Amino acid sequence: MKKSDFLEPPCCSFCGKPQENVRKLVSSPSSEAFICDNCIEICREICTDNNEPERVERIKVPTPLEIKASLDDYIIGQENAKRAMAVAVYNHYKRVNYNLVRSVRNRKVELDKSNILLIGPTGVGKTLIAKTLARMLKVPFACVDATTLTEAGYVGEDVESVLSKLLRAADGDVMRAETGIIYIDEVDKIAKKADGRTFTRDVSGEGVQQALLKMLEGTVVQVPQGAKRFPGQETVSIDTSNILFICGGAFVRLKEIVEKRKNVHSLGFGSNMAKKVEENHEYRYIENVEPADLIDFGLIPEFIGRLPVVIGLEPLDQKSMINILTTPKNNLIDQFKTIFKLDGIELKFDTDALAAIADKAAALNIGARGLRTIMEEIMLDAMFTCPSEQNLERVTITADCVKNNAKPHLQYKKAEKIANI
Numbered sequence: 001m002k003k004s005d006f007l008e009p010p011c012c013s014f015c016g017k018p019q020e021n022v023r024k025l026v027s028s029p030s031s032e033a034f035i036c037d038n039c040i041e042i043c044r045e046i047c048t049d050n051n052e053p054e055r056v057e058r059i060k061v062p063t064p065l066e067i068k069a070s071l072d073d074y075i076i077g078q079e080n081a082k083r084a085m086a087v088a089v090y091n092h093y094k095r096v097n098y099n100l101v102r103s104v105r106n107r108k109v110e111l112d113k114s115n116i117l118l119i120g121p122t123g124v125g126k127t128l129i130a131k132t133l134a135r136m137l138k139v140p141f142a143c144v145d146a147t148t149l150t151e152a153g154y155v156g157e158d159v160e161s162v163l164s165k166l167l168r169a170a171d172g173d174v175m176r177a178e179t180g181i182i183y184i185d186e187v188d189k190i191a192k193k194a195d196g197r198t199f200t201r202d203v204s205g206e207g208v209q210q211a212l213l214k215m216l217e218g219t220v221v222q223v224p225q226g227a228k229r230f231p232g233q234e235t236v237s238i239d240t241s242n243i244l245f246i247c248g249g250a251f252v253r254l255k256e257i258v259e260k261r262k263n264v265h266s267l268g269f270g271s272n273m274a275k276k277v278e279e280n281h282e283y284r285y286i287e288n289v290e291p292a293d294l295i296d297f298g299l300i301p302e303f304i305g306r307l308p309v310v311i312g313l314e315p316l317d318q319k320s321m322i323n324i325l326t327t328p329k330n331n332l333i334d335q336f337k338t339i340f341k342l343d344g345i346e347l348k349f350d351t352d353a354l355a356a357i358a359d360k361a362a363a364l365n366i367g368a369r370g371l372r373t374i375m376e377e378i379m380l381d382a383m384f385t386c387p388s389e390q391n392l393e394r395v396t397i398t399a400d401c402v403k404n405n406a407k408p409h410l411q412y413k414k415a416e417k418i419a420n421i
């Protein structure tokens with residue numbers, strides 16, 4: 001009798017199943033150990049799951065409350081927008097982490113992405129919110145102007161250039177770039193022309209919207225590694241499915257469109273709904289924006305469909321304008337005070353002077369950007385003369401300086417104090 005006749009039939013060394021109960025049994029080179037096809041599959045999944053979190057860096061996501069609190073340090077007012085952005089960004093990165101860590105096989109539910117559309121007048125904090133978020137989350141951030149983009153093949157930057165920018169912001173690290181934030185400003189300027197009947201191609205409007213579609217949704221794009229494209233250049237693949245796209249624009253005509261629709265639909269012809277809603281202090285047209293209004297504005301339905309989160313920003317009132325002047329980190333008043341301090345002069349602003357600056361800036365209709373314009377204007381005289389004044393201790397800006405171009409109040413050091421020095 002041969003020795004092998006006494007041997008048991010080979011079994012899987014992991015699960016113990018005999019050969020006849022499995023599809024395949026693989027033996028080790030020494031034939032001392034075996035593994036069945038089922039255990040191979042389980043091992044493969046364990047390996048993928050264990051390796052991925054090490055390879056892919058998970059993004060530490062603060063809670064929506066924490067995100068909002070950080071935004072509060074830099075952005076004044078815009079409470080609704082900050083809350084909505086905090087939730088949207090939190091969900092986005094939770095989704096990114098979920099998708100990164102789970103292997104494709106284990107993923108029971110695929111979480112789709114929700115890009116964001118910010119609508120609000122100029123200079124009220126759209127870009128600032130996006131930038132602050134990226135800095136806070138420590139993810140790469142790129143900001144582009146939609147008006148500089150054209151369809152591929154036409155003069156101008158093609159939409160893929162946005163990804164090159166993001167890659168540079170990530171110091172060439174593709175994996176970091178793939179979880180970054182891209183802010184596309186002025187998307188309202190790429191709306192279709194009003195009548196839509198053009199015989200030439202609309203390369204900078206509808207054409208750009210078309211070109212952006214795939215990228216917004218999630219696709220793999222070949223991106224040149226350098227700043228400019230040239231033939232034969234090395235490219236890298238960037239998957240945009242985990243990149244958060246935030247689009248922003250002022251959408252000036254949108255209010256009219258919403259009001260017109262509401263006017264016609266809710267109260268019939270000849271009604272004065274538009275005026276009534278205007279009088280109602282609580283009315284915010286932004287809450288009533290529907291996709292149809294954006295289509296009316298000139299965005300194509302596919303483009304709107306890829307920006308499911310619509311967030312509105314409000315015009316800034318006087319109180320917010322004063323707060324912007326004085327409270328955020330690096331605020332304008334502190335900046336001017338520092339400029340004067342470098343010459344040993346204390347700069348003071350009367351409370352009503354701040355209110356007057358806010359009012360004057362608001363009248364420019366360029367949002368908070370008006371504050372710098374007005375500040376530069378009223379401070380010019382003082383900045384010109386004060387550095388050559390002897391023994392000047394304090395400069396006080398009064399409301400009269402702001403409203404009527406009166407001279408600031410100057411206070412000099414007392415004689416005995418000077419003698420001490």
Ligand SMILES: Nc1ncnc2c1ncn2[C@@H]1O[C@H](COP(=O)(O)OP(=O)(O)OP(=O)(O)O)[C@@H](O)[C@H]1O
Binds near residue numbers: 078122125126250
């Ligand atoms: N809510 C705000 N809180 C604090 N600062 C603000 C706020 N809004 C605007 N600012 C100031 O105004 C500047 C311009 O704002 P921002 O770039 O965010 O405007 P925007 O809404 O993007 O306008 P645009 O539509 O013209 O691009 C900011 O850099 C910031 O200094």
Ligand SMILES: [Mg+2]
Binds near residue numbers: 185
């Ligand atoms: Mg902007």
